[in-house]
Amino acid sequence: MKIVVDAMGGDYAPQNVVAGVIDAVKEYHVCVSLVGLSDAIELELKKYSYPKSLIEVIHAPEVVAMKDPATVVIRQKRQSSISVGMALLKKEGYSAFVSAGNTGACVAASTFILGMIPGVDRPGIGCIMPSLKKFTFIIDVGANTAAKPEHILQYAKMAKVYAQSVLGRETPSIGLLNIGEEECKGTGLEKEAHKLLEEKEPLFIGNIEANEMFVGKSDCIVCDGYVGNITLKVAEGLAESAGKLLKREIVKNPIAILGALLLKSSLSQAKKSVDYSEYGGAPLLGVDGLVLISHGRSSPKAIKNAIRSAKEQIEHNVLAKIKEEMVK
Amino acid sequence: MKIVVDAMGGDYAPQNVVAGVIDAVKEYHVCVSLVGLSDAIELELKKYSYPKSLIEVIHAPEVVAMKDPATVVIRQKRQSSISVGMALLKKEGYSAFVSAGNTGACVAASTFILGMIPGVDRPGIGCIMPSLKKFTFIIDVGANTAAKPEHILQYAKMAKVYAQSVLGRETPSIGLLNIGEEECKGTGLEKEAHKLLEEKEPLFIGNIEANEMFVGKSDCIVCDGYVGNITLKVAEGLAESAGKLLKREIVKNPIAILGALLLKSSLSQAKKSVDYSEYGGAPLLGVDGLVLISHGRSSPKAIKNAIRSAKEQIEHNVLAKIKEEMVK
Numbered sequence: 001m002k003i004v005v006d007a008m009g010g011d012y013a014p015q016n017v018v019a020g021v022i023d024a025v026k027e028y029h030v031c032v033s034l035v036g037l038s039d040a041i042e043l044e045l046k047k048y049s050y051p052k053s054l055i056e057v058i059h060a061p062e063v064v065a066m067k068d069p070a071t072v073v074i075r076q077k078r079q080s081s082i083s084v085g086m087a088l089l090k091k092e093g094y095s096a097f098v099s100a101g102n103t104g105a106c107v108a109a110s111t112f113i114l115g116m117i118p119g120v121d122r123p124g125i126g127c128i129m130p131s132l133k134k135f136t137f138i139i140d141v142g143a144n145t146a147a148k149p150e151h152i153l154q155y156a157k158m159a160k161v162y163a164q165s166v167l168g169r170e171t172p173s174i175g176l177l178n179i180g181e182e183e184c185k186g187t188g189l190e191k192e193a194h195k196l197l198e199e200k201e202p203l204f205i206g207n208i209e210a211n212e213m214f215v216g217k218s219d220c221i222v223c224d225g226y227v228g229n230i231t232l233k234v235a236e237g238l239a240e241s242a243g244k245l246l247k248r249e250i251v252k253n254p255i256a257i258l259g260a261l262l263l264k265s266s267l268s269q270a271k272k273s274v275d276y277s278e279y280g281g282a283p284l285l286g287v288d289g290l291v292l293i294s295h296g297r298s299s300p301k302a303i304k305n306a307i308r309s310a311k312e313q314i315e316h317n318v319l320a321k322i323k324e325e326m327v328k
Numbered sequence: 329m330k331i332v333v334d335a336m337g338g339d340y341a342p343q344n345v346v347a348g349v350i351d352a353v354k355e356y357h358v359c360v361s362l363v364g365l366s367d368a369i370e371l372e373l374k375k376y377s378y379p380k381s382l383i384e385v386i387h388a389p390e391v392v393a394m395k396d397p398a399t400v401v402i403r404q405k406r407q408s409s410i411s412v413g414m415a416l417l418k419k420e421g422y423s424a425f426v427s428a429g430n431t432g433a434c435v436a437a438s439t440f441i442l443g444m445i446p447g448v449d450r451p452g453i454g455c456i457m458p459s460l461k462k463f464t465f466i467i468d469v470g471a472n473t474a475a476k477p478e479h480i481l482q483y484a485k486m487a488k489v490y491a492q493s494v495l496g497r498e499t500p501s502i503g504l505l506n507i508g509e510e511e512c513k514g515t516g517l518e519k520e521a522h523k524l525l526e527e528k529e530p531l532f533i534g535n536i537e538a539n540e541m542f543v544g545k546s547d548c549i550v551c552d553g554y555v556g557n558i559t560l561k562v563a564e565g566l567a568e569s570a571g572k573l574l575k576r577e578i579v580k581n582p583i584a585i586l587g588a589l590l591l592k593s594s595l596s597q598a599k600k601s602v603d604y605s606e607y608g609g610a611p612l613l614g615v616d617g618l619v620l621i622s623h624g625r626s627s628p629k630a631i632k633n634a635i636r637s638a639k640e641q642i643e644h645n646v647l648a649k650i651k652e653e654m655v656k
Contacts, residue, residue: 213565
C-alpha cells in the first residue's frame with residue numbers, strides 16, 4: 001500500500017504537507033510518495049527524523065496555483081504534482097492520492113487521467129458534516145455544479161457504499177437537500193431527483209432541510225455541487241466567525257475570561273467534534289481511483305488525518321465496492 | 329400609521345403574535361390591526377391590559393396552514409388572514425403587513441394582491457445576517473427559486489436602497505454570493521449576473537464566498553432564492569446545534585458548569601448579536617407595499633421586533649425610495 005501525496009498542494013505547501021506526512025508514516029506505518037518540486041521537499045524532509053523506507057520523493061517540475069483554472073492540469077501544466085501524482089495512481093502498488101491543492105484541478109485531473117467508474121457520469125466530492133448524532137456524509141460539495149437528476153441518484157448510491165464501508169452504517173438513510181420537506185419543493189432539479197430517488201433507491205427517506213442536517217436526520221445527504229459547496233462554506237464561515245465573536249465578548253470581561261478557562265476542555269471537546277481537520281480529506285467519488293481532497297488551509301494534522309482516511313478506504317476496499325454497486 | 333399583523337401566522341399563533349403586538353403597541357405607540365379569527369384573538373387580548381385605541385381586530389374566517397401550498401391564498405382561501413390582511417394594506421392609512429405565517433403564501437398573496445413595483449419582475453426576501461462587522465443584508469432568501477440575472481440586478485438595487493435608508497450605510501457595497509472569487513465561478517446564472525452587475529451597478533464589488541459573508545466583506549449580498557434559503561437554514565441549523573453540542577459537553581463536567589455560569593453574560597451578548605428575533609421580520613422587497621415576514625417559530629419578542637422594523641421602514645420611506653430607484 002503506497003499513498004501518493006501532492007507535496008505542493010495547499011496554502012502552506014510543502015511545509016504542512018511534509019509535516020503531516022512525517023506524522024502519518026510514524027503513526028500509521030504507511031508508505032507515502034511525496035510528489036512535487038523535489039528540492040523543496042527534500043529541504044523540508046531534512047528537518048525530521050523518520051523511517052526513510054516509508055517515504056519516497058517523486059519529482060514533478062510544475063506547480064498548480066490555487067487560483068489556476070481547473071483545466072490547467074490537462075492543458076498547460078501536465079507535469080504538475082497533481083498530474084504526475086494522479087498518473088502514478090494508475091501504476092500497480094499505488095492505492096490512493098491525497099491533495100490539499102486546487103480542488104477544481106484535482107477533479108479535472110482525476111476525471112481525465114483516471115477516468116470514471118462505469119455507471120457514474122460525474123464525480124462528486126463527499127464530506128463529513130458534524131451533527132448532534134454522529135455525523136452526516138454529504139455529497140456533492142463542489143465537483144459538479146451542473147448536476148442532473150441521474151447524477152444525484154449516482155451520488156446516493158456511492159454515498160450509501162461509503163457510509164456502509166467507511167462509517168459503519170449498515171443501512172444508511174439518504175436524504176435530498178432541499179428547502180422544504182414536501183416533494184414539490186425546490187428547483188426543477190430537486191423535484192426530478194426526488195422522483196428518481198424514490199423510484200430507484202430504497203434507502204431514500206425524502207427531502208432534508210438544511211437546518212435539519214445538523215440534527216443528524218439522515219446518514220447521507222445528496223445535492224448539487226453548487227448548493228453543497230455553499231452549504232459547506234456557510235458552515236465553515238459561521239463556525240469560525242462565531243468563535244471569534246465569542247472571544248471578542250469574553251475578553252471584555254475578566255470574570256468571563258476565568259469562565260472560559262474553566263470551560264476550556266468542554267470547548268475543545270465540542271470544537272474537536274466539529275473540526276474538519278479531524279476528519280481528514282474529502283473523498284472524490286466516481287473516478288476510477290481513490291482520491292482525497294484536503295482543505296487548502298490544511299494543517300499538518302489535517303494532512304495526517306487525510307492519509308489515515310485514505311488508508312481506511314483502501315483497507316475497506318471502498319473503490320471496488322462502489323464499482324460493484326454502480327453496475328447493479 | 330397602522331400596521332396590519334397576521335394574527336394566525338406562525339407555529340404559536342395567535343398566542344405569540346398577540347403577546348408580541350401588546351408589547352409593541354406599548355413600547356412603540358403604533359396602531360396595530362390584528363387580522364384573523366376574531367374570537368381567538370379577543371380571547372388572547374383579554375389576558376392583557378393595554379391602550380385599547382391602539383389595537384383593532386379584523387375578522388378573517390380562514391387560516392392558511394404552514395404546510396398549505398403557496399397558491400392557496402389565491403385559490404381556496406381568499407378569506408384567510410393573509411389575503412384579508414394584504415387587501416387591507418391597499419387601503420389608505422394602512423402602512424405595512426407583518427406575518428409569521430406560511431412564507432410562500434405571503435409571497436403569493438402580496439404579488440397577486442399588491443402587485444409588483446414598476447421595474448421589478450420578482451419579489452425577493454431580504455434578511456439580516458450577523459457578521460463580525462455590523463451585519464450583512466442578504467436577498468433573496470427564498471421568494472424566487474428560479475432567479476434570472478436581471479432579477480439579481482433588481483435585488484442589488486433594492487438592497488442598496490434598504491441598506492442606505494434602514495441600515496444607514498451611505499454607499500453600501502454589494503457582493504454576489506458564489507463558490508469562488510473569480511468571475512468564471514458558479515453556474516450560468518452567477519456568471520451572467522456577475523456580468524450584468526458589473527455593467528450596471530457601480531457599488532458591485534464582485535463575488536463573495538459563503539464563508540466570507542460572516543466576516544462582513546460586503547454590506548449586501550445578492551443571490552438566487554434557492555441558494556439563499558439554504559444559506560439561511562444552514563446558518564440557523566448550525567448555530568442551534570452548536571449551542572446544544574456545547575451544552576452537552578458542559579454538563580459532563582462540574583468545573584465546566586461553573587465556567588459556563590461565569591461566561592453567561594458574554595455568551596448571551598454574543599448570542600444576542602446572532603439572534604434572528606432581535607432583527608424582527610424579513611422584508612419582502614419588490615411588491616407594491618411594505619411586507620415583513622417573520623420566522624414561523626417567532627417568539628413574542630420576534631413579533632415585537634418585526635413591528636419595530638415595519639415602523640422604521642415606514643418612517644424611512646423605504647417603499648417610495650425603492651420605487652424611485654427602480655425607474656432610474
